Structures are given as structure tokens and as C-alpha cells.
Amino acid sequence: MRVALKVDVDTHQGLGQGAPRLMRALLDEGVTASFYVAMGPDNSGRAIVRVLKNPGFLAKMRRTGAVSMYGWRTVLSGTILPARPIALAWPQVIRALGQAGFELGVHGYDHVRWQDRLDAIGEAGVRAELEEAFEAFRAVTGASARAFAAPGWRTSAAALRALDAMKLDYRSDTRGRAPYRCAIGSEVFATPEIPTTLPTMDEVIGAPGLSDRESVVRHYLERFVDGALNVHTIHAETEGMGELETFVAIVRALKARGARFVQLREVAAELDRAALPLCEVRRATLAGRAGWISAQGDAITRAPAALFA
Ligand SMILES: [Zn+2]
Structure with missing residues (x-):
């Protein structure tokens, strides 16, 4: 199992506090990981306002312990308190991750803007978000990012088009089963997509029968697939903060099961691009998550071979 x-x-606090704690825990366990950082302002307070407009908001706040998890400063960031920078506030954390051998990639610029307004900001808005993000990454690391992970697992034809033009090694923008190439309508995209294959902790915690640590760990262990590539998205704000012990318990159980931990750039380097299935990217909803995400649809077999060139 890989x-x-x-x-x-996603946030100022996540990079400043959660990421260093996760880094130490991962180094202690001897496992590697790939980090994707939102490079711009922390407007996470606006995300809370968005969730507030959804039915079930209070239940979700209680279930996930959002205020105790993030603290009021993050909850209000970008609303009644000014937005704090993320990457530019903690460049030393990003550099330390790179020096420790972890992979680094871009998780958008303004996470909340991308997640809430991806369709509204249009092609120029998408390109601006990407340019700002990749420029900030270069400023902090001195190198060009080779990978992108979409905020909130949300993508669009405009976003995939703009990312294709950047000739990245891969993207990890969607939820799905296994690496593929994306199609939307008649449009086909070149960059390999390596989707997240497991639910996130905030989707799992508090679901029926999953209120204690043991049952959350067991729930995850039943979902990792032997003999396959498992892509598990964790958050600096969740597994790096309040859920660190639960995360470490999962990692130890996976190690005992013989799991090999890999970085997504290693996975990407081994992909045979021409042999990847072509799949429609569709919009879907997930249990425990508000709004839509982009998901790997069925494989398309009717595409002429010329499309793969
Ligand atoms: Zn995110």
C-alpha cells in the first residue's frame, strides 16, 4: 500500500503553528508528506460567514469545534479584523519544510476567494490568483512551484486551462479514485490529476458513531486500500492542531500494516501520461462538507486518439 x-x-495560524507541529510529528514517525500552502491573505473569517448562511451551520460549528480549533482571531480574520498574510508571515516555516525534505506546492492565493468565487472571478481572475500565488512561492522559496492543489477541491474549465498553460508536473484538485486526465465537456486537459481518495477529518468527525478517537481511527483504517495509491488530505489547522494525536494513531497503524509513504511528486514522476484514463470532472457534494467539490467522473472512452497527443 502506498x-x-x-x-x-489554509490559514495564518495553520502555517505558523499547525505546520511546524505536523512537521515534527512526521519527522518523529519517519514518514514524508507534501505540503500545499495558501500563499495570500487569510480571509478565513469570510469562510465562516459563508458557512453561517448554510443550514446546519451551528451543528457543524459544534461538531467540528471550529472556534476552539481555529481560535477567534482566525474565525474573524478578513471580517471585522484585517486579513493576515499566510506565506509571507511565516516564510521560515515554508523554508524549514523544504529543508527537511518535504515537498512544497501551491494551495492557491486567496483560499476563500477561490473557494467562494471561482466561477464569478472569470478567466482573468483565475489567472491573477495563480500568478500572485506562484510569484509569492518564488519569493519565499527561490524556486518555481511544480504543483497545485485547488482550494476547497474546486476547479473549472477556466482554472484547468490556466494551470495547463503553466506546464506543471501535476495537479491535485479533485476527489476521486486514481490518477487521470481531466475533461470538461469537449475540452481535454494535459496535466495529470492525482485526486484525494479519502474523506477529510472534518468530514468524518462527529458523523454518526464517530465521536471518539478510536472509532475515527478505525473508520479511516477501513478506508485505506491495500495494493493501491491512497491520497489522504490532512489540514495544518486540524491534524496539526487539535487532532494531532488521532492523526499519529492513524499513521502508526498504517506503518504497522506496511504502508509506504510517498510524496505526490514521486507519484507524478512515475505516471505514464498517455496511459492515464480520461475522466469527466463533475461537481458533486460530500457528506459532512458544505457546497460542491470537483470529483472524478466516469472514464470517457469515446474520445478520439488524437486528443491524447
Ligand atoms: Zn484548503
């Missing part, structure tokens, strides 16, 4: 841990860093 396990790729994909660490999304």
Missing part, C-alpha cells in the same frame, strides 16, 4: 499525505495549509 500512502501520499497531502497537507493543505
